[in-house]
Amino acid sequence: MHVSQQTLKMAMVGGGTGSFIGPVHQLGAQLSGRIELVAGVFSSDPNRSLAAAAQYGVAPERCYRSHEEMFAVEARRDDGIDLVAIATPNHLHLPIALAAIEHGVHIISDKPATATLAEAVQLRDALRASDRAYALTFSYTAYPMVREARARVANGDIGRVRKVIVTYSQGWMASALERNGHPRAAWRTDPSRSGVGGCSADLGVHAFNLAEYLTHDVVTEMLCDVNPLVPDRALDDDCNVLLHFAKGGVGVLMASQVAFGERNGLSLQIYGDAGALHWSYDQPDALHLVKGGSREVLGPLSANLRVRVPLAPGIGNGLIAPFSVLYRDFASAIAGNRALLDGDLPGIEAGVRSMRFVETAVAASAARAGWTAL
Amino acid sequence: MHVSQQTLKMAMVGGGTGSFIGPVHQLGAQLSGRIELVAGVFSSDPNRSLAAAAQYGVAPERCYRSHEEMFAVEARRDDGIDLVAIATPNHLHLPIALAAIEHGVHIISDKPATATLAEAVQLRDALRASDRAYALTFSYTAYPMVREARARVANGDIGRVRKVIVTYSQGWMASALERNGHPRAAWRTDPSRSGVGGCSADLGVHAFNLAEYLTHDVVTEMLCDVNPLVPDRALDDDCNVLLHFAKGGVGVLMASQVAFGERNGLSLQIYGDAGALHWSYDQPDALHLVKGGSREVLGPLSANLRVRVPLAPGIGNGLIAPFSVLYRDFASAIAGNRALLDGDLPGIEAGVRSMRFVETAVAASAARAGWTAL
Amino acid sequence: MHVSQQTLKMAMVGGGTGSFIGPVHQLGAQLSGRIELVAGVFSSDPNRSLAAAAQYGVAPERCYRSHEEMFAVEARRDDGIDLVAIATPNHLHLPIALAAIEHGVHIISDKPATATLAEAVQLRDALRASDRAYALTFSYTAYPMVREARARVANGDIGRVRKVIVTYSQGWMASALERNGHPRAAWRTDPSRSGVGGCSADLGVHAFNLAEYLTHDVVTEMLCDVNPLVPDRALDDDCNVLLHFAKGGVGVLMASQVAFGERNGLSLQIYGDAGALHWSYDQPDALHLVKGGSREVLGPLSANLRVRVPLAPGIGNGLIAPFSVLYRDFASAIAGNRALLDGDLPGIEAGVRSMRFVETAVAASAARAGWTAL
Amino acid sequence: MHVSQQTLKMAMVGGGTGSFIGPVHQLGAQLSGRIELVAGVFSSDPNRSLAAAAQYGVAPERCYRSHEEMFAVEARRDDGIDLVAIATPNHLHLPIALAAIEHGVHIISDKPATATLAEAVQLRDALRASDRAYALTFSYTAYPMVREARARVANGDIGRVRKVIVTYSQGWMASALERNGHPRAAWRTDPSRSGVGGCSADLGVHAFNLAEYLTHDVVTEMLCDVNPLVPDRALDDDCNVLLHFAKGGVGVLMASQVAFGERNGLSLQIYGDAGALHWSYDQPDALHLVKGGSREVLGPLSANLRVRVPLAPGIGNGLIAPFSVLYRDFASAIAGNRALLDGDLPGIEAGVRSMRFVETAVAASAARAGWTAL
Missing domain, CATH: 3.30.360.10 (Dihydrodipicolinate Reductase; domain 2)
Known part of the structure; x- marks a missing residue:
């Protein structure tokens, strides 16, 4: 896949075959025009994970058996991942996010943030001690x-x-x-x-x-x-x-x-x-x-809110368009506009x-x- | 007005000019085919009350200055009232209802029953000690x-x-x-x-x-x-x-x-x-x-629920048709079917x-x- | 029934038991505050007609066997009818309307005006040759x-x-x-x-x-x-x-x-x-x-269009409220405001x-x- | 991009930057799981075409200056295109489609089929003389x-x-x-x-x-x-x-x-x-x-109609999901099930x-x- 050098490289954990939200993450990222899915652990079952990688157009060698392996290997690549999308059941959100922080990877996570409040506080502390950006895909905020x-x-x-x-x-x-x-x-x-x-x-x-x-x-x-x-x-x-x-x-x-x-x-x-x-x-x-x-x-948006996505408003593109808004905002936050975080972007x-x-x-x-x- | 002898005679208290619910009571009673408005105290202002009486087709001599006067005078008529509709502000519900019971008049009242719970309990006790029927026009129950x-x-x-x-x-x-x-x-x-x-x-x-x-x-x-x-x-x-x-x-x-x-x-x-x-x-x-x-x-009603009013269902006749159902039920309750009270009819x-x-x-x-x- | 002297006296032809539109005519006239139903031929079956008269509160002696009889007898009363509402099948619209004109009675008719175009033109000619007012109850125009x-x-x-x-x-x-x-x-x-x-x-x-x-x-x-x-x-x-x-x-x-x-x-x-x-x-x-x-x-009406009927807008009173508007307009037209006819009032x-x-x-x-x- | 060998290779003509339908074609093809976009002429302006190619993940060497060049070059590749999606203004539909037939490429085209009836008949004749499959993206048929x-x-x-x-x-x-x-x-x-x-x-x-x-x-x-x-x-x-x-x-x-x-x-x-x-x-x-x-x-589909796309029904995924159905059907038609053409698939x-x-x-x-x- 040929993309411009500014494109951010993304991994996904979860989101394999049968997942509803996995393809939405990929398509939203792709439509943002700034983020590309290149790696992942799509299932705990290696064969299912590989099948999903093929579906997503992810090279088999960047389809990993665990997130630990993924973060470690990707960190050694010149074109390694910049961010990870977390699309697993809730109890895995925290360990994956902490590992991402440890490897300098930005995080965009499905809600809820973690399985417990204590975990969420722990994650907030870890993020404060780092400079990594973190977004939660509360998708309705992007309509x-x-x-x-x-x-x-x-x-x-x-x-x-x-x-x-x-x-x-x-x-x-x-x-x-x-x-x-x-x-x-x-x-x-x-x-x-x-x-x-x-x-x-x-x-x-x-x-x-x-x-x-x-x-x-x-x-x-x-x-x-x-x-x-x-x-x-x-x-x-x-x-x-x-x-x-x-x-x-x-x-x-x-x-x-x-x-x-x-x-x-x-x-x-x-x-x-x-x-x-x-x-x-x-x-x-x-x-x-x-x-x-x-x-x-109200039909037309206020001028300062008009979002530009390749999908026309009013045609009903479901979660994909909102996810592209989340991903576009997150790319801006990663690029430096951290005020978006917990502003327009949860x-x-x-x-x-x-x-x-x-x-x-x-x-x-x-x-x-x-x-x-x- | 010429009506069959079985028609019940009704008075109204309240419901004068500018009232929304007054005409609904009258039309609902009329459409029930069993109840006719013949007397009332439509306003505390005698001139306004008379004007409303004219509008309702109530004879001026049966338009009274107070409910006390009304119950007393009507009790002496051969064709005196059988029931009273209470359409006043809440604080008057209890005294009017108690006076009605005292004069053997059935009661159909706007909600809430009374201004306080203590008053409602007092009214229940008074009703239990009498044989008068009492209905509350919780109109939505009649849709x-x-x-x-x-x-x-x-x-x-x-x-x-x-x-x-x-x-x-x-x-x-x-x-x-x-x-x-x-x-x-x-x-x-x-x-x-x-x-x-x-x-x-x-x-x-x-x-x-x-x-x-x-x-x-x-x-x-x-x-x-x-x-x-x-x-x-x-x-x-x-x-x-x-x-x-x-x-x-x-x-x-x-x-x-x-x-x-x-x-x-x-x-x-x-x-x-x-x-x-x-x-x-x-x-x-x-x-x-x-x-x-x-x-x-669901369109057609279950057979045993089909209500027969002169207004076609589906044409949207607002409160008038439901009130005619309440009045028809209340006429049945007065006629002896007391199981309707606090059954289908509140x-x-x-x-x-x-x-x-x-x-x-x-x-x-x-x-x-x-x-x-x- | 006691009404002010300005109230117009109305007869109805048709609209007997089982009719949907009959009660709507009566209630609409009544709600207009200016017109009262006092006579009629409600059915071609005299017994059914009498039953409907009782329901409508029309005196049995003003319940006639034919519209010819009705117009003739009413014309001799001091308090005879001013207008007739035609609620029959279409083929009877013309003869009833012509008889009404002949007896100086204004006409408010259910649509269509007549059974054929030739009849409608004939009726228009007859109306032009008279000074009687004629309205068609195209009810939707009164919403x-x-x-x-x-x-x-x-x-x-x-x-x-x-x-x-x-x-x-x-x-x-x-x-x-x-x-x-x-x-x-x-x-x-x-x-x-x-x-x-x-x-x-x-x-x-x-x-x-x-x-x-x-x-x-x-x-x-x-x-x-x-x-x-x-x-x-x-x-x-x-x-x-x-x-x-x-x-x-x-x-x-x-x-x-x-x-x-x-x-x-x-x-x-x-x-x-x-x-x-x-x-x-x-x-x-x-x-x-x-x-x-x-x-x-749009919610509130333009000020000059606000209609005043005893039924609150927004409560959904179906045809009755629009008919009261038609009847109120028709009373105005009869009283002299003929510009309403084929203006706001069909x-x-x-x-x-x-x-x-x-x-x-x-x-x-x-x-x-x-x-x-x- | 790594895909299974059975995946069909697709080109697109039109659908460049600013196009609404272009991304819908690509995403629909991708979601079908059977078709991949690998080549195209996305705009008559070469720079705009290259920019769109980058956005679509199409290699620049497979981003052509004209459809003639594209069909000629792709025909010489071992992994050349199997089908072309036509997303241009209407007057270009016919020449592109005829060129596709000439080079043995299947066609999926935006509606209308052509700019004129004569052209549509000409295209039908050309298709009948070939064995190429042809589908029209009448998208609403795929809801x-x-x-x-x-x-x-x-x-x-x-x-x-x-x-x-x-x-x-x-x-x-x-x-x-x-x-x-x-x-x-x-x-x-x-x-x-x-x-x-x-x-x-x-x-x-x-x-x-x-x-x-x-x-x-x-x-x-x-x-x-x-x-x-x-x-x-x-x-x-x-x-x-x-x-x-x-x-x-x-x-x-x-x-x-x-x-x-x-x-x-x-x-x-x-x-x-x-x-x-x-x-x-x-x-x-x-x-x-x-x-x-x-x-x-009706909510759930008849069993024999249930479509399996990675996007859940009821979540409102707009045209993308229907296009994936069209592409999945078209892949089946190409694979031999020609009865789908002008059956369920226009x-x-x-x-x-x-x-x-x-x-x-x-x-x-x-x-x-x-x-x-x-």
Whole structure:
């Protein structure tokens, strides 16, 4: 593959055959025009990993048996990797990230940041002691109209934020698929691979991150009801939380994996004292701005937010276009614009806060607690 | 007006000029084919009351200056009233209802039942000591597809109920209209007329009643966040509550009067272990039944639920058709079918429970309490 | 019934038990605050007529056996009728209207104006020779947001009109119900009662009238494909027409009675050279105004269009509220404001044009004609 | 790039920087797992072509200055191209395709097949005289739910087809962008590059092809109104056609480039005598099946139609996933399953018919003709 010298070299860990998110990482990186996938450990099974490498156009000699081997060998190449994309189950996020830091490799990781809050804090400390860039693929933050909403709130278009409602519902785990060997259901419901949170860590973190991302505010305390609604499931699959924000607003966060009929039901309502913003994943290119009695459906982006990707807006390119935005931002952050991290592009602070959300919500719910500080 | 002898004679208290709900009561009663409006106290201002009487086709001599006068005079007529519709601000519900019972008049009342829980309990006791029928116009319970949903849950079509989400949002009070003399905003935000609850008593009671009505279950405990979001408002205008049900399900109840962009945003999701039901006021004639991966939009009613009103279903006749169902049911209850009360037709038990909801939610929220029994 | 002396007295012909539109006429008249139903011939079966009279609160002595009798007797009363509402099958519209004119009675008639174009022209001549007011209940013209759209086009908000798409689809006649004695399907498919048009006269006239009403323009020529799609049906049940307008715009008109899944699927798109307006019966209180890339959902009405009816906008009161607007306008027209007729309120010109549409479309289609002048 | 030996080698002509469809071709081919982009002429400007090659990962020595050079040089390589993707303006489709046939290269081409009907017939003759496979990227035919609809019609699930409505509206050309040098608007409105049809060739062919694809039927005659609605535009930008089908059904086809507010408004309604199917690009994963009064929203595909692409259904991956289906089918066709061509996968017959549609519609409209045979 022939690319310009400025192109960053990327490895991926995870994302092998059958993975949904692996190809999205590769295509997003490729569409960013600045990052190229050249190495990886795509599966713990070497043959499956090689098959995925072929599919991805990765040379077999750069398809490794472990991330340890990968980081070590790549570090010795002149054209070795600059960054790693982590697309594994949650419990592997920390060791891979620490190894990346050790080898001077930047990190872009699937959410949640780690399996536990303690791990997230450990990772933050390690990043602070290094100069490596770290991004979390909270993909919804890269939808153009979500960024528009974030900018509108900052501009005061809806006034002071009074209330936020974030709903993220899926229905595919409404039955106990994990007992029939469904691989993605299996790891999501297994504490040893998923950590302390089930739905709270899978979907709740997206919702929580968006609540803070859109309001430019932080949650200070919560009332939590987090449960497995499918009998005998080891981790929560339903998560309902009432929120208080530092600036005085309130919020409702609902996430569920057992919502029959919902494929990817993410919706956002932000109510201020001068208007409201509504966005839904169903119609991702439409942002509704309500002022007085009328409702405006925003089409074109504010000029300073216009994103340039090879895929036209309005044609519905799903996660690939947002991932290309994340990768383009991450390339800029690596190139020096570190202010993007935990600004428009979620970074390790978003990772720590979202893990704090998961652990607090799970613990407060188990303790049948009242308002619990975050 | 010429009507058959079986027609019940009704009075109305409240519902005068400028009232939204008054004409809905009259038209609903008329469309039921069994009840006729013949008397009333439509306003505390005698001239306004007379003007409304003329509009309603009520004879001026049966337009009274007070409900006390009305009950006394009507009791002496051969063709005196059989029932009274109460369409006043909340604080008047109890005295009017007690006077009605005293004079042997049946009662159909706007929600909430009374201004306080103590009053609701007092009214229940008075009703138990009498043989008068009492119905609450929780109008959404009379939408055909809401009744269909209630029947589907009872039939087990979605299995055991795991979760209920009820949202009821309006935006018209997002500004402090009460300070500009807006009459409907004024009484809704005035504790002396509205009672202890604002939004919780205005919209929250609908949502709470539907949560129990649809699940055939009762809420046992709640986590509550109930606040005025408009500064200096004396009563709550936003109400978020997490619910636990006796049979093990969970729930989320959201009601708001400050949701810019929502006119009458009522939606219901009921998730069971075998499917889900979705209904929204936006599309009241459609009930979505989700089973497995497919979604069925139910059109025709189950035969035993088919309601016969002179207005065709599917033409969108708003509250008038549901009110005609409430009135038709109430006429049946008066005629002897008392099992309808607090069965398909909400009665005083629904009134007591919903007032208990309001007082518990407001108090628990003020106390920053954890799970609070209902 | 006690009413002010200014109230106009109305009779109805048709609209008896089982009729959908009868109660809508009565309630709309009543809600207008200016018109009262006092007499009628509700059915050709005297017993059924009397039963309907009781339901409507019409005195049995003013429930007549024929419209001839009614006009004659009422003309001799001091408090005789001022206007008649015609709610019969189409073939009776003309004789009733002519009799009304003869007796000095104003006319408000269900569409289509008559069963044939010749009859419509005859009726127009008779009206011109009299001073009686005539209105056609093209009900969709009385929806607030349809009037708003009409005003917006007049104001130039979307520039010069380039294209109009009007769709009106229903599905209830997708099967040959008329062969099973379904009464409303039976007369709609019977040329002796419905005239030359089936769907074209039932739904097509609404669509055609709206196309002209909204654009303030007239159709000059058409390409027509009008057919019965249910085998052996005597009249068309599906009607597709391409339109050319006098001012240069084009249009597509689709009406169907055999569109499975549609209850009352009326939608309007008007495209100008500076924007577009979209309205749909599904969401009647929303008018979408598209300018550039954004879309505004219009809520509050322009001040000069605000209609005052006792039913709140946004609560979805179906046909009753629009009929109250028609009746209020008609009362104004009777009182002297004749400019409303064939202005905001469709009158006999709209009736003649829509009948010309029906006959032209049916004939051109049968002749397999090209562009046919209207 | 390392790939298995069975992978087919592809070139692309067109699709350079700024092209929307170029990356979709590449990603679709890559996701099919069977085809790899290795060569191309991406722009008539050599520097722009080289820049695109770098972006696509194509070696600079396989980035050619003309398609003639490309076919000649590639034919001499052991690992030369097997197929070519044509993504140029319409007038270049024929010469490139003929050159491909001459060099034994299979062809997958953007629609329309050619700039004129005569060219399409010429291409069909050339293909018949060769053994090369030819596919047209009518992308909507590769949406899973469109294929489901096609299968449902074949299975008789909605009975005999009575009526089809296909609407395809975009608004981005509502202004005369071509006069401001907008490149995509410029070639679409230029007869020398676009052929005789504007909107009819851009959007109308999609709509026409879907009408036949979904009904398993052919259009026999049409009434046509095809116009430029933007003044002084050289080609039509709005296209309305009434259809008659061989099996007796009727249809309405509407396509427009001047529909303010529409980004990609494609919708399909198919009405049979036993039910109906509705699909809309807005909600591409939902197919509505109406039977009697109920409506089913189909989720999971029929087992025999389930497509396996690395992107999960329901996540909204836009054109990339459908293109991967087209490429996967085309790889199968090349490998020997030629029955796919003009079966599930549109081929040269679809190309000839759609060009015949364009020329007939444009000519009949210009002639102000009546029913015109296709």
